[in-house]
Amino acid sequence: MFKVNDNYLKLPGSYLFSTIAKKVKEYKETNPDKDVISLGIGDVTRPLAPAIIESLHKAVDEMAVKETFKGYAPDLGYEFLRSAIVKNDFEARGAKISIDEIFVSDGAKSDSGNIQEIFSSDNKIAVCDPVYPVYVDTNAMAGRTGTYNKETELWTNVIYMPCKAENNFAPEFPVETPDIIYLCFPNNPTGATIPKTELQKWVDYANEVKAVIIYDAAYEAYISEDNVAHTIYECEGARTCAIELRSFSKNAGFTGTRLGYTVVPKDLKDENGTMLNSLWARRHGTKFNGAPYIIQRAGEAVYSEEGKRQTREQIAYYMNNAKIIKERLAKAGYSVSGGVNAPYIWLATPEGMSSWDFFDYLLTNANVVGTPGSGFGPSGEGYFRLTAFGTYENTVEALKRIEKM
Ligand SMILES: *Cc1c(COP(=O)(O)O)cnc(C)c1O
Numbered sequence: 001m002f003k004v005n006d007n008y009l010k011l012p013g014s015y016l017f018s019t020i021a022k023k024v025k026e027y028k029e030t031n032p033d034k035d036v037i038s039l040g041i042g043d044v045t046r047p048l049a050p051a052i053i054e055s056l057h058k059a060v061d062e063m064a065v066k067e068t069f070k071g072y073a074p075d076l077g078y079e080f081l082r083s084a085i086v087k088n089d090f091e092a093r094g095a096k097i098s099i100d101e102i103f104v105s106d107g108a109k110s111d112s113g114n115i116q117e118i119f120s121s122d123n124k125i126a127v128c129d130p131v132y133p134v135y136v137d138t139n140a141m142a143g144r145t146g147t148y149n150k151e152t153e154l155w156t157n158v159i160y161m162p163c164k165a166e167n168n169f170a171p172e173f174p175v176e177t178p179d180i181i182y183l184c185f186p187n188n189p190t191g192a193t194i195p196k197t198e199l200q201k202w203v204d205y206a207n208e209v210k211a212v213i214i215y216d217a218a219y220e221a222y223i224s225e226d227n228v229a230h231t232i233y234e235c236e237g238a239r240t241c242a243i244e245l246r247s248f249s250k251n252a253g254f255t256g257t258r259l260g261y262t263v264v265p266k267d268l269k270d271e272n273g274t275m276l277n278s279l280w281a282r283r284h285g286t287k288f289n290g291a292p293y294i295i296q297r298a299g300e301a302v303y304s305e306e307g308k309r310q311t312r313e314q315i316a317y318y319m320n321n322a323k324i325i326k327e328r329l330a331k332a333g334y335s336v337s338g339g340v341n342a343p344y345i346w347l348a349t350p351e352g353m354s355s356w357d358f359f360d361y362l363l364t365n366a367n368v369v370g371t372p373g374s375g376f377g378p379s380g381e382g383y384f385r386l387t388a389f390g391t392y393e394n395t396v397e398a399l400k401r402i403e404k405m
Contacts, residue, residue: 016375049310055301073290077104095233126178130376191338221251
């Protein structure tokens with residue numbers, strides 16, 4: 001008789017967003033006349049930019065012609081896209097990354113979940129709390145996290161770095177030394193960033209203790225402040241300690257079309273000199289058959305002059321929503337953070353209210369849906385996430401209702 005991977009059985013129960021969906025559905029069923037606005041889920045709403053659509057159409061047409069038809073894509077990505085990435089995302093920032101350090105994929109969720117495969121099963125991970133759930137859950141599936149304690153909502157074998165108002169939502173060096181450190185800036189869910197000088201300290205720390213930083217830069221395009229690094233490779237020494245995850249989902253609206261990439265520098269080696277770049281190439285080549293040609297052409301268009309201008313406009317649209325949410329909540333007396341370098345606003349729930357109580361309160365009194373902070377980890381308790389990904393009209397209407405509560 002087969003046996004299941006019982007690491008899966010250790011995973012905590014219901015998934016945050018399905019719980020939210022269920023609650024909203026129930027509310028709508030009992031209150032069919034109510035217009036519910038969602039500022040909850042982290043998905044874009046603006047259609048793909050014209051330059052991207054044009055490139056998609058062209059690539060689709062190429063697929064219909066014998067001479068230009070494409071079969072399997074190179075498993076690490078087409079050179080036209082990888083060179084556009086190197087030029088625009090790294091060279092333009094003064095960071096030294098070469099084409100063979102770029103691995104094109106179908107998005108950062110799968111890469112952030114799969115990257116742990118190239119590390120030993122007894123490596124210990126450190127994560128921020130609250131955190132994007134994929135990092136911990138995929139390590140749990142791999143049996144690296146010990147057991148889940150229902151009381152504390154923490155895994156016994158994970159190092160947690162609480163991010164709260166007291167530390168400006170910035171992690172502090174853990175007491176216990178980790179092997180793998182997950183960092184995400186601009187952060188989902190808190191919307192927080194750290195200055196480049198602080199990120200440099202993490203790079204120095206990782207090099208000193210010989211840990212790897214897995215740096216999730218999915219929200220890089222939302223950075224508005226000059227002192228925040230757009231890539232970890234702006235920091236000195238990052239090539240020997242950092243892997244970076246990037247996505248076309250939030251900067252260009254590819255959540256439905258799927259495209260991302262991971263950077264693994266060739267200077268990143270274990271104590272025996274084994275290059276993580278070779279291991280990831282092996283993994284990618286074995287388990288992944290390449291992102292679609294037409295989507296990689298769409299990705300290339302993101303880096304064209306029109307593509308850059310049009311995607312910048314979309315981000316400006318979302319960030320205008322973020323500004324409205326943040327300013328009006330602050331005016332209404334809420335304690336708010338984020339929303340400056342990220343499309344997420346992180347608010348402290350009014351006195352004593354739990355994250356889920358505030359969820360219910362907001363849903364029933366304002367018909368607005370957000371995300372309970374506690375769903376991202378115990379240090380998120382007492383916080384609530386609102387996203388700027390809605391329409392301007394809905395955002396303004398939602399704020400009007402919240403102000404009236
Ligand atoms: C949205 C998001 C991603 C990107 O996921 P894709 O699979 O590329 O759509 C990665 N990391 C974080 C923290 C995110 O919020």
